[in-house]
Amino acid sequence: GENVEQHPSTLSVQEGDSAVIKCTYSDSASNYFPWYKQELGKRPQLIIDIRSNVGEKKDQRIAVTLNKTAKHFSLHITETQPEDSAVYFCAAGGGSNYKLTFGKGTLLTVNP
Amino acid sequence: DVKVTQSSRYLVKRTGEKVFLECVQDMDHENMFWYRQDPGLGLRLIYFSYDVKMKEKGDIPEGYSVSREKKERFSLILESASTNQTSMYLCASITGTGGNEQFFGPGTRLTVL
Numbered sequence: 152g153e154n155v156e157q158h159p160s161t162l163s164v165q166e167g168d169s170a171v172i173k174c175t176y177s178d179s180a181s182n183y184f185p186w187y188k189q190e191l192g193k194r195p196q197l198i199i200d201i202r203s204n205v206g207e208k209k210d211q212r213i214a215v216t217l218n219k220t221a222k223h224f225s226l227h228i229t230e231t232q233p234e235d236s237a238v239y240f241c242a243a244g245g246g247s248n249y250k251l252t253f254g255k256g257t258l259l260t261v262n263p
Numbered sequence: 264d265v266k267v268t269q270s271s272r273y274l275v276k277r278t279g280e281k282v283f284l285e286c287v288q289d290m291d292h293e294n295m296f297w298y299r300q301d302p303g304l305g306l307r308l309i310y311f312s313y314d315v316k317m318k319e320k321g322d323i324p325e326g327y328s329v330s331r332e333k334k335e336r337f338s339l340i341l342e343s344a345s346t347n348q349t350s351m352y353l354c355a356s357i358t359g360t361g362g363n364e365q366f367f368g369p370g371t372r373l374t375v376l
Binding site for chain 2: 183255
């Protein structure tokens with residue numbers, strides 16, 4: 152089955168700096184790579200996703216890049232703000248059963 | 264607006280009890296999932312269902328079963344609760360027609376004493 156590794160497990164940045172979270176996956180059949188944000192005490196919510204036919208996708212301050220050959224994808228957050236503080240999960244999957252395998256999460260802390 | 268609800272936010276049960284966790288979605292989604300979330304382990308898939316009465320094991324199905332008698336409702340059952348099943352349980356649903364986003368419920372924090 153699919154295996155997703157996520158690094159780092161914790162990340163602390165100063166407000167205004169950039170943050171990068173990296174994930175690798177093992178199953179070359181995976182074709183969908185979402186990123187979820189989970190604020191303390193709340194449910195995970197999708198913030199951005201990318202499909203395997205695209206190398207990069209951007210939405211305002213967040214962007215995701217995908218390298219299919221190396222089987223890794225990354226989340227980039229620019230101009231970080233305190234409200235970006237949360238746990239971020241990457242995931243891989245997208246087969247006919249829509250099953251996703253999640254990474255273990257990254258706790259991002261943005262210090263004012 | 265998609266709505267996924269779970270029957271309880273907090274639940275305390277005793278070892279050996281049978282526990283039912285219920286999840287309801289109001290968007291006519293075909294696919295529903297049960298995860299457990301533990302610190303440092305992320306979200307791990309327990310079971311999923313792609314249609315009424317259809318179910319498949321996820322990555323950690325041991326000690327759990329599921330029921331999907333109606334499209335909108337997906338139940339997770341702990342046949343005989345144990346302390347190592349103390350966790351946060353999250354339900355999610357997704358339409359089977361094009362979209363891939365999984366919509367999560369608010370979670371049930373289960374404590375087994």
